[in-house]
Structure formats: C-alpha cells, structure tokens
Amino acid sequence: MDVPETAAAAEQMGFDALWSPETIHNPFLTGLLTAEHSRQLNFGTAIAVAFARSPTTMAYTAWDLAQFSGGRFILGLGTQVKAHIERRFGLQWPDSVVGKLREQIHAMRAIWNTWQTGEPLRYRGEYYKLTLMSPFFNPGPIDFPNIPIYIAGVNTGLAQLSGEIADGFHVHPLHSRKYLKEILKPAFKGGRVKVGRTASEHTISATVFVVTSESERDFVRSQIAFYASTPSYRPVLALHGWEETAGRLTRLAARGKWGEMPELIGDEMVETFAVVCEEGDLAGMLRQRYAGILDRLHLYKPFVPGKNDVIWQNLVAGMR
Numbered sequence: 001m002d003v004p005e006t007a008a009a010a011e012q013m014g015f016d017a018l019w020s021p022e023t024i025h026n027p028f029l030t031g032l033l034t035a036e037h038s039r040q041l042n043f044g045t046a047i048a049v050a051f052a053r054s055p056t057t058m059a060y061t062a063w064d065l066a067q068f069s070g071g072r073f074i075l076g077l078g079t080q081v082k083a084h085i086e087r088r089f090g091l092q093w094p095d096s097v098v099g100k101l102r103e104q105i106h107a108m109r110a111i112w113n114t115w116q117t118g119e120p121l122r123y124r125g126e127y128y129k130l131t132l133m134s135p136f137f138n139p140g141p142i143d144f145p146n147i148p149i150y151i152a153g154v155n156t157g158l159a160q161l162s163g164e165i166a167d168g169f170h171v172h173p174l175h176s177r178k179y180l181k182e183i184l185k186p187a188f189k190g191g192r193v194k195v196g197r198t199a200s201e202h203t204i205s206a207t208v209f210v211v212t213s214e215s216e217r218d219f220v221r222s223q224i225a226f227y228a229s230t231p232s233y234r235p236v237l238a239l240h241g242w243e244e245t246a247g248r249l250t251r252l253a254a255r256g257k258w259g260e261m262p263e264l265i266g267d268e269m270v271e272t273f274a275v276v277c278e279e280g281d282l283a284g285m286l287r288q289r290y291a292g293i294l295d296r297l298h299l300y301k302p303f304v305p306g307k308n309d310v311i312w313q314n315l316v317a318g319m320r
Contacts, residue, residue, distance in 0.1 A: 002305075003033040009305035011041040014316045017074070019046035019298055028061050035069035044074030046170050046207070046298075047152040051079050051100065052089040055107035055128060062147050063112065063139060071144030076170050077101070078152035081232060094127065098157045103127045105149055105165055114138070116145045150205065154233050156187040163191025168203035173300045174227040175206065176272050179236050180293050205296035209274035212282060216301075218262070220274050223300070225261035229253035240272060279311055283318025 010018050018034050018041055020027035027045040034043040050058070058075070065073040079085075079101055082093040094100035103125040110123040114133050121133040151162040152170035162169040169188065171180065192202060209224070211217045228237055229249035237246040245264050252261050270276065277285045290297055297319075303312065 003030050004037040005305050006303060007034040007037040007041060007043075009309075010303060011038040013309075013313055014320065015041065015303075016296070017042035017044060017298075018303075019044055019076070021046055022048050022078075028065065031065055031073060032068070035065065035072065038072075040072075042072045042074060043069070044148075044150070045076040046150075046205075047076045047078030049080045049084075049089070050077040050104055051085050051094070052091060055104045056111060056130065058104070059108045059111040060139070062108070063115065063142060066144045066147045067142040071146075074148045074150060074168075076150040076152060076168075077104070078170070079158070081230060098161050100127050101151065101158065102161055102165065105151075108149075112145055112147065116141045148203075150203070155235060156183060159184045159187035160191040160194075163188040163197070163202055164194050165191075166202070168205055168295075171204065171206035171294075172227070172233070173207040173209055174224065174233055174236050174273060176236070176240065177289055177293070178272075179239055180206075183235070183239065185293070203295045204293070205298070206290070206294050207300050208286065208290075208297050209300045210282060210286075211270065211274050211276040212279045217270060217276075220300075221262045221265045221270055224265050224269060224273055225249055226253075226258075228265075229261065240269075242269065245269075280314070282311075283315050286319065 007018060018038075020030040020034075020043070022045065027048050031043050031045065034041065048058070058077075062073065062075045079097050080089075085091050085093050104127075107123050107125070107128045107130055110121060110130065111133070113119060114121040115138055121130055123130040148167040150168035150170050151158055151166045152172065153159055153162070154172045154174065159169060169184075171184065175184075188202060188204065189199075191197075192199065209220045211220050227233055228246050229252065231250055234243060234246045237243055248264060249261055252258075275282065275285050275289055286297065
C-alpha cells in the first residue's frame with residue numbers, strides 16, 4: 001500500500017476525502033501520511049474501532065492529526081460487534097453500546113476543551129471518570145480544535161445518537177435505498193430534533209457496493225453474505241423479507257462454512273444492496289439512487305493509482 005502516491009493521486013483527481021478503514025492496518029497511521037502528501041484533501045477513519053481504545057488515547061491522536069493537517073482530519077468511529085471486542089481485542093462489551101459511545105464522544109470533547117481553554121478536566125459518566133490533566137501531559141491549544149466526529153452503524157440506536165451529538169454518520173455498506181429512507185433517516189431526524197439541530201449540521205456519508213463486471217458481482221455477493229451473517233445487522237435484510245436467509249447465513253458462519261454462504265445471495269439481493277450498471281453509467285446511477293439522501297459517498301473498493309484511472313476520473317467528474 002503506497003499511501004503517499006495514493007493521497008497525491010486522489011487530490012489531483014479531485015476527490016474530496018480519502019478514508020482509511022481499520023481492518024488489517026492502523027487507520028490513523030495512513031492518515032498521517034495522507035496529511036503529509038496532500039494539501040487540500042480531507043481524510044479520516046472509516047472507521048476506527050472506538051471500543052478498542054480509551055477516549056484519552058483517541059483524543060491525543062485526533063488532536064495531532066488535526067493540527068498537522070491544517071484541520072483536514074475527520075474522526076470516524078465504529079463500535080465493532082461483541083465477538084470482536086471480546087475475542088479479538090480482549091476487552092469487555094458494554095451493557096449499553098449507545099451509552100458508552102455517547103460517553104466516549106463527550107469525554108473526548110471535554111479533553112479537547114481542557115487543552116484548548118485551560119479549564120480543568122471534569123468529566124464523570126457511567127463508563128469514564130476523567131479528572132486529571134496535569135500540564136506535563138497537556139499539549140495545549142491548536143489552530144483547528146473543532147474536530148468533526150462521525151459515527152458508523154447499521155441500526156437506529158447509533159443513527160439517532162449521531163443525529164443528536166455527532167457531526168456525521170457513516171452508513172454501513174450493507175444498506176439499501178429503502179433502508180436509508182425508511183429506517184435511518186427518521187432516526188437521524190429524531191436525534192436532531194431532540195437537541196434542536198438542523199439537517200445541515202449533520203453529514204450523511206455511505207460506503208456503496210458497485211457492480212460493473214461479473215468479477216465485481218462475485219465479490220459483492222461474498223461481501224453481502226459475510227455482513228448479512230452478523231446477527232445485529234439482520235434488520236436490514238428483514239426489511240426486505242430476507243430474515244430467513246440472514247438466519248441461514250449466521251448458522252453457516254458459526255460453522256465456518258464461508259464458501260457456501262455466497263450461494264444464498266441471489267441477483268435480486270445483489271441489485272438491492274449494490275448499484276449494478278455499466279462503468280460509463282456509474283456516476284448517473286449513483287446520483288439517481290442517492291440524490292437527496294446522502295451528502296458523501298465512497299465506493300466499497302480501494303482507490304489504486306494507475307489502475308482504472310480513467311474510470312475514477314469520469315466518476316469524480318460525473319459526481320461533481
């Protein structure tokens with residue numbers, strides 16, 4: 001992965017932002033290289049696993065990236081699921097997912113306020129009690145202290161929390177236009193109304209599956225099968241009447257039958273959860289599906305400079 005080359009090419013091509021996931025790499029380290037090798041390109045985590053980190057650890061990292069990049073960093077947070085937090089990270093799953101993430105965000109903002117203003121750190125919640133910030137550990141004020149925080153999620157609890165306290169929401173790639181309009185958008189609005197915010201104060205971003213070839217169809221089919229096997233994501237399939245399929249996928253995943261799972265994902269399901277079209281029609285189809293619903297979108301495939309550059313250039317131009 002050549003991050004400097006990717007960042008420079010993305011900026012030259014006209015992308016608005018470059019996002020780093022937390023799968024096999026630390027998403028913050030690639031952000032540092034992105035900041036160094038671009039001048040205007042925004043960048044962020046999509047996502048960093050919040051429940052694998054303390055609020056103070058994340059606060060330090062985000063503070064440094066915001067200052068180093070001239071205010072271009074966006075902190076995108078996801079909770080992950082119980083099995084990964086407990087069995088991959090070795091940490092405790094909280095009694096309340098929404099409650100703990102709420103506290104993490106409030107705690108980080110309290111820390112940032114202390115650094116920026118010099119006020120004492122006084123944050124007390126159910127999960128975190130932060131009252132110590134001696135001068136030796138205080139980095140002090142920066143030029144870009146208002147760091148945007150996006151929440152990622154699938155279900156309504158985190159969507160409502162995002163509308164209430166976050167700057168944006170990362171929609172999971174396992175979504176449909178119907179799920180966005182009927183389930184997530186009312187939840188965003190409910191959160192905003194609770195605190196008197198407007199839609200303009202809350203950005204909706206989504207990762208989107210696209211299929212422009214048979215090889216991409218096979219790949220997307222396997223990814224849908226993988227995500228749909230997660231029990232907490234079942235409401236997405238249930239909305240379309242595929243709850244039984246979701247249950248079968250969960251059982252296959254529990255037995256390690258990964259190779260059999262894509263066989264359960266039919267073409268109708270692919271076309272519901274992905275934009276399926278010719279390459280030249282992709283920008284138009286994306287605009288048609290998401291106009292009036294999303295503020296940002298990014299594709300569920302890596303941007304690799306020198307590979308399909310013309311397609312990416314046409315996509316950027318068509319979306320703008």
